[in-house]
Amino acid sequence: MADTTASPSPRYGVVPPAERGSTSGLRFLQAMLAGQLPAPPITEIMAITLESAREGAVVMHGAPQREHLNPLGSVHGGYACTLLDSVMGCAVHSTLAAGEGYTTIELKVNLTRTILPGMRVRGVGTILNRGRQLATAEGRIFAEDGKLLAHAVTTCLIFPIEQTRAAA
Numbered sequence: 001m002a003d004t005t006a007s008p009s010p011r012y013g014v015v016p017p018a019e020r021g022s023t024s025g026l027r028f029l030q031a032m033l034a035g036q037l038p039a040p041p042i043t044e045i046m047a048i049t050l051e052s053a054r055e056g057a058v059v060m061h062g063a064p065q066r067e068h069l070n071p072l073g074s075v076h077g078g079y080a081c082t083l084l085d086s087v088m089g090c091a092v093h094s095t096l097a098a099g100e101g102y103t104t105i106e107l108k109v110n111l112t113r114t115i116l117p118g119m120r121v122r123g124v125g126t127i128l129n130r131g132r133q134l135a136t137a138e139g140r141i142f143a144e145d146g147k148l149l150a151h152a153v154t155t156c157l158i159f160p161i162e163q164t165r166a167a168a
Helices: 025-033 041-046 077-093
Strands: 048-054 057-062 100-111 121-130 134-143 148-160
Touching: 025 048, 025 077, 041 048, 041 077, 048 077, 057 077, 077 100, 077 121, 077 134, 077 148
Parallel strands: none
Antiparallel strands: 048 057, 057 121, 100 148, 121 134, 134 148
């Protein structure tokens, strides 16, 4: 049972590799949702929030702002790519056993409608196939009215977390 007297985790940060590898991917994501672990710093920069996680499926919300604009005044395509990579990667993450890590090795994105600053968007990632070393997932971004804004597929490499090096 968790120690209720411990101070809360910082809102954004990076969890040390030993701690990341000590629990299943789904429990890790659920601890982030509960505020027991910090959200990754990229989510602050990109205005993305994890909403839900279950095995094989993740939902995140985004609120792109002025900082995410391209020269034409619409939200840069990299914003959609980041949200899609996040929901698909976390869908894979939700299937990891303790001691496993993953990384994206391929990402294919289709941008179907313009995303404008101030829009509230919802990213949904679902696992397509989970093997021993490779996993595939799909992601979709929807506007508040349900219109599809972008969709993607990814392939992720799964590996023992002991093979990773601690971030500097």
